Amino acid sequence: MNAPRSFTLPCGLTADVDTVDKAGWHDLLDRFADANIYQAWAYESVRRSERDTSRIVVRRAGEAVAAAQVKIVKVPFVKLGVAYVRWGPMWRLRGRDADPTVLSAALEAIRHEYSVRRGLTVRMLPYFLTDERDTFHPLLRAGRFDRLGVETPQRTLLMSLEYSLPELRARFDQKWRNCLNRAEKNDLVVEEGTGVDLFERFIGIHAQMHARKGFVPGSDIREFRAIQRELPERHKMRVFLASTRGALAAGAVGSRIGDHGVYLPCATSDAGMPTNASYLLQWRALAWLKDGGATSYNLHGINPITNPGTYRFKAGLGGRSGRELHYLGTYQSSGPASSQALVGLAESLRRAWRHRRANAGRAHAGTSQ
CATH class of the missing domain: 3.40.630.30 (Gcn5-related N-acetyltransferase (GNAT))
Structure with missing residues (x-):
């Protein structure tokens, strides 16, 4: 697990990485209108363990204005892997107008920490739907996140x-x-x-x-x-x-x-x-x-x-x-070419595993009728 750290972002904002404890993260979720179960502390700590989870908080004058929980999947013994963000970052503060500059800062913080600094490929499934595409797709592209063209967005x-x-x-x-x-x-x-x-x-x-x-x-x-x-x-x-x-x-x-x-x-x-x-x-x-x-x-x-x-x-x-x-889909900010190759292999294995599970389910149903 990486040591807690902080760094400066444009527009006078700062980012804190792995500085918030469980109770503090619970309190953070209460601040955001777009908080959700997939950004809850327990969702990743139960499924992946704390060792494989990172959390980043963007602040303006000390106040938390955006945050994201990140699942880290790494190849043993090498510094390659993927950082996944599901239904994040959270950036819509309750009771306030949404500020797109905060979203842009959060995207920059995530890309800088996990792609640039750690050399991971970042994959993000933001909680944006197709009726918001004209607003948020350009912001994601400007933040150097490209939409994956190989997937069919979920409905x-x-x-x-x-x-x-x-x-x-x-x-x-x-x-x-x-x-x-x-x-x-x-x-x-x-x-x-x-x-x-x-x-x-x-x-x-x-x-x-x-x-x-x-x-x-x-x-x-x-x-x-x-x-x-x-x-x-x-x-x-x-x-x-x-x-x-x-x-x-x-x-x-x-x-x-x-x-x-x-x-x-x-x-x-x-x-x-x-x-x-x-x-x-x-x-x-x-x-x-x-x-x-x-x-x-x-x-x-x-x-x-x-x-x-x-x-x-x-x-x-x-x-x-x-x-x-439809959801807008998964967006990616690529790390080194070796990490990108790893992601491609992992996706192929995951598709094969899902296909095998589906076939096993159908076979079981056929023998149990």
Whole structure:
């Protein structure tokens, strides 16, 4: 792990690297409207370990105005590797107008520290959507970050929460609202909270659903359980469970850090299929988000081709309050040519591994029918 250090940036700003402890980082997240679960301390420390994580803070006159958590992946015994930033940097201060000069300074700080100084290739998936492209793509290019042309940007549905709950309900698609109405008549028992015990119960129906659908999940729900243990109470994910006649029918997990909510793993058990329990849980999640002051709900990933059922569910939930968008994509600031070659090899191996997992999931589904 690199020793803490500071350096000066243009416009009178400074950057601090690895100077903030866990409690200080939690406090920093509270400052940013664009804070999110992927920038939480526990997200990388649980998944990668502290040794492989770095954090950088940009300050103006001592005040933190931008920050990013960085995952470091290095080749043993050589100074080559990749620095990954997911949904960062955070730079939109709560209660203030967004300042693009702060974003530019944050990009410069990240590039200087991890690409120039450490010789790493920096890969960044910023939390920017296609409706913001004209504003932020030029800033990223000016900061010497080029968009990767080999990937297809992920799609999502962004749901505005500017409306009251009754107004949101009226803006659901009619079929979605009908399913919610039926769920409310099914005598479902709903529990919600932040306890790890709720995660434990959710894991079972999550595994059951993926076995039924025959695909391998993109994220490990057990990692989310471990992350939950480490998050401060105010940043913990919310788990929603619905039961019918004493058996779990459905579960949903959501995150609310910063000014937006994020749709995380959800599942319906075999017993819950006829109950429409997932509709009721999302209704309860919306109430929780609204109560906490969230202004939007990112339904977090859609693909009408590979997962049409989930797409229809999310599209109906978004209704007239949702917009279908793409993320801008991954941007890269290249280190030495050797690091770039390493990145290319790693990406090839990762694609092969994902393909193998997907095939294994389909094979398992075929033998279990």
